[in-house]
Amino acid sequence: MPIASNFTSILNKDWEINFLQCYPNGYLKYTELCNLFQLTAATHSELGGISFSDMQAHDQAWVLSKMRIEINRLPKWKDKVTVKTWINSLENSRSTRCLELYIGDEKMVGCETFWAVFNTNTRRPENLALPHEHFEIYADIMAVETGFSKINIAQEFELIQQRVVQLSDLDIVNHANSVKYLEWCLDCFEPELLLKKKIKSFDMNYLKEVSYLDAIEINRNHKTFSISKEGKTCFALELEY
Known part of the structure; x- marks a missing residue:
């Protein structure tokens, strides 16, 4: 798909927490928190023309290599949250993507993810085949206090x-x-x-x-x-x- 007309290098995506995403205490499951981050990252990739569908033309996909999450407070059922994401680095076969979850102006969760380009036939990493220069890289903006371990x-x-x-x-x-x-x-x-x-x-x-x-x-x-x-x-x- 072509780059979307509303593409921006920093994406803010709104979500509402539903009951299927929550533990019996009414708070968001840690797994569903990761799903929200994964879905937001996928939306940003789609808007920027480097989604799974785009990459499959070259038998490629993004696969997650590392992830760190720091939690200040978990959202709960019916909360309206905003997930903000941007790319911290993108070169050859690897990319670091940052994500943050907010309620209003309060940062609830910070996340850093490290991705690799993966050939879905050979099951091996390789350089990204698609153009990506339109993504502005925010190398100095981090979402977590401590990096990957x-x-x-x-x-x-x-x-x-x-x-x-x-x-x-x-x-x-x-x-x-x-x-x-x-x-x-x-x-x-x-x-x-x-x-x-x-x-x-x-x-x-x-x-x-x-x-x-x-x-x-x-x-x-x-x-x-x-x-x-x-x-x-x-x-x-x-x-x-």
């Missing part, structure tokens, strides 16, 4: 659950969607800490994709989770609470 996956983990990837876990790129990894880990986390909104921040590192009917293991060491397949780590999550 490399999560220590060499520590001793305890196996807490085994599962098989289902069709409902997959997205349009034909692998488990990035938010599913978080969902699997949080389903093994203490419910009272989620319901009391104790999580202050979390980092996610995506190392290898998992696909339909893959057998995976969910492991934990206190505040750190990992997901592995055939003995190799595919994902790591580190929580601060």
Whole structure:
């Protein structure tokens, strides 16, 4: 698709929190927070002509490599929120995108995401084939106070659950969607800490994709989770609470 007439390098997208997105306490689920960020990023890419549909002409797609979220306060059911997003860096096969969630003038959540261009046939990274010079880069504007961290996956983990990837876990790129990894880990986390909104921040590192009917293991060491397949780590999550 061509670049939209209303494209801007900084996008502000409004959303209303619905009941399907909330925990029983009425506050937004951490997974749905990530979905809002993912959907806003997708909207901005579509307006700027580098969406999934545009990239599929070259057998390409964006895949998430790292994500950090810092939470000041969670929105709740019926809140009207604005997600603001911009590109912090974009070069060759990689891009850093920043996102912030607001209610009015209050910043509720900050997020930094690191993406790679992925060939959907070879399943390997490659340089972005589409023009992107019309995106203004805001290298000096950050959405989080602390940058990405490399999560220590060499520590001793305890196996807490085994599962098989289902069709409902997959997205349009034909692998488990990035938010599913978080969902699997949080389903093994203490419910009272989620319901009391104790999580202050979390980092996610995506190392290898998992696909339909893959057998995976969910492991934990206190505040750190990992997901592995055939003995190799595919994902790591580190929580601060």
